[in-house]
Amino acid sequence: MELDAKCPTGPIETRWDRHQFSLKLVNPANKRKYTILVVGTGLAGGSAAASLAELGYNVKCFCFQDSPRRAHSIAAQGGINAAKNYHNDGDSVYRLFYDTVKGGDFRARESNVYRLAQISLNIIDQCVAQGVPFAREYSGYLDNRSFGGAQVSRTFYARGQTGQQLLLGAYQALERQIGLGAVEMHPRTEMLDLIVIDGHARGIVTRNLMTGKIESHLGDAVVLGTGGYGNVYYLSTNAKGSNATAIWRAYKRGALFGNPCFTQIHPTCIPVSGDYQSKLTLMSESLRNDGRVWVPAKKDDMRPASQIPEAERDYYLERRYPSFGNLVPRDVASRNAKTVCDEGRGVGETKLAVYLDFRDAIERLGKHTIKERYGNLFDMYERIAGEDPYQSPMRIYPAIHYTMGGLWVDYNLMSTIPGLYVIGEANFSDHGANRLGASALMQGLADGYFVLPNTINDYVASTKLAKVDASNASVRDAEEQVVKTTNKLLHNKGTRSVDSFHRELGKLMWEYCGMSRTAEGLKLALSQIPGLREQYWRDVKVLGSGEELNQSLERAGRVADFFELAELMCLDALERSESCGGHFREEYQTPEGEAARDDEHYSYAAAWEFRGVGNQPELHKEPLTFEYVHPAQRSYK
């Protein structure tokens, strides 16, 4: 298969403009004749559904939560980047583009990233107009802060609830369209298969989670904004319901999966406290602006933090990276935390934590200022950890947070199945091997508000689709498969709960495909996952019926997909014999212990094609070329 990314050529500054002009348009009066199915209502899906309806398309929108306002975008805390240069500190579209390509460790497309940086400007404007209550200066102008890995102040924020406020903006725009009758909303409805007819994505099979009814929805194009797959690790900062089922079933219908092994570990999360742990909670990395990260200089130092004198503390990030200090990008901060804990210098009961200390900032700025900046985060920490971070330092440890990989899409955000678009975290496109802080919100909204509503017109205008209805063989086949899988899970009569299997898979993945990876470990994981998956299908126990709300059944289907996805992630991680961004292979590091990229052999996006469960998928490569930002070793020294 020849992968055509359809990237425009010529001067990068005008690529998106010229591309937009080359796209076909749909007559406004004709748009209502086309039905677009949008799955997921986070920043990407919600903004896309609203914007498509505003344009006049007939939109059907789906989410598994009880309301479109609950999608996990809501939990993003820190902020959203935009190259406004409101602070006259040297920012520009080009600098945001440069930072993002470099931050992604040269594994993203330049064309996509430049467009993202351009559109960042429109996003802020749009959100302000919607009434997103961004932080303001006393003058009434928008406030900014600098954020993980950036040396300019380009991050816009709404206290520690930026994701919530941006999502509510998109949700309100969506509700407005629902009220106008332009969007038909299906909450508590889960997509369980993609319907492909004559090579085109034409619909989805869903299960109504309240009644158990399995039905098909048909249309002219399908948009997946279903988020990332971090929950393959069981413990992550994702919501409990976040899952890969929509993108995974699309993969099994022929959409290629891009860079599955690129996962992001967030450095500032509240550490695991016990076996019952159900999820990990992230503390915004904006905390690193004022907090200092340290561990005791000596191994096995069990004294409380307050009794460890200054000279016996190792502020290891400030020591190793004098110019970026505590603000190094996420992958670098995470790996260093693991290194010091592996050395036996971790803190707390489990010794799998490092300190994030505000003592000096409180002395310098006063408790009032710190409270104003981070009050809600400090409260959250105290609620969960039971310690007051104004008095003693926070204990933090890295956790799975975001997945840069996802379904492969071209410049138009269309997957390898014509008519199937993938937006936001669900696609693989803009962050390369590592995502910078405050960039996920930017990408989700760029895709949903501004990119997809433009590019989808071209497909709709230039594709002649036959009329299809529910009697079509492909529709019936997809429905039958969903019914079969559901019944199999319900009548399995096994002995173990879904969660017990999920935890086991998660441990395996964290151990061998987590913060650092080796060929040996990945091979071991690849040898164990198929057996565990077979055991799952033999021995999983799902109680209750399929005709009503059954949360175990919902989870069972998602975990079945995680088992298959886990295998692909390990395979991709093994195949990529280099270290880049969040993918750290221990065999490939510089003498200083930093990630060593191999541009000669691995400057490509890996796109995997499904070949049947248990069979080796086929690897396709999309070569990456860099005309503007020349690959160099990322240095934050």
Add this chain to the structure above:
Amino acid sequence: MKIILHIWRQRNAEDKGRMAHYEVPNVNEHMSFLEMLDVLNEDLIARDEEPVAFDHDCREGICGMCGSMVNGVAHGPKPGTTLCQLHMRFFKDGDELYLEPWRARAFPIVKDLVVDRSAFDRIMAAGGFISVATGSAPDGNAILVPKEAADRSMDAAACIGCGACVAMCPNASASLFMAAKISHLGLLPQGQPERYERAVAMVAQANQELFGACTNIGECEAVCPKEIKLEVIARMNRDFLMAKWTGRGTEEEA
């Protein structure tokens, strides 16, 4: 520690429902409340009993999906805290807890502790927005917002739509929920053009959904996990009355 639970079990909307008695031994003080329910559910599955259905998603207090009555108090005894953020260290060995779903005519029970809150979405669809189509916005700094207005707007915008306010209100009123949105948007310059119409449309929809009226009891404020202040309701009432006096808003009787 050991916790004794009485949980409302109801198969579906038609089922009558009843309280069921469970015990969870070995509860760890660092567990969250929902993790304690996970442990119970794993135990129920092992005994071939159907697990307790409860809504939850982010488990970090922001999505608004979780919530139940704990000994008659929405989200349990700790102020300003969602059920998922309530930790077992606030309870002691042998505590007996009664868990019930939100009870309100506008929130029909789906199963066990799960209720249908789609009435909230319909209130939002009636007017909880600023009508701005994608692409029509001016530069962000072209609209100046005094810091105090932005801060107070954000205070109201923090609402997570969990429904605790309705569950706790003896009238099952949705006033705090609606007023939070009306204040969030009404405090900003961007929200002014539709300010009065918004209040009228949202209140009319709430009446249709059979939420009760506000009688200034204040239970909503006491249990709101985001500590939304009762003063937002005064703001809503002012906008609503102003709309009626000046003839703005829809013709619908609200």
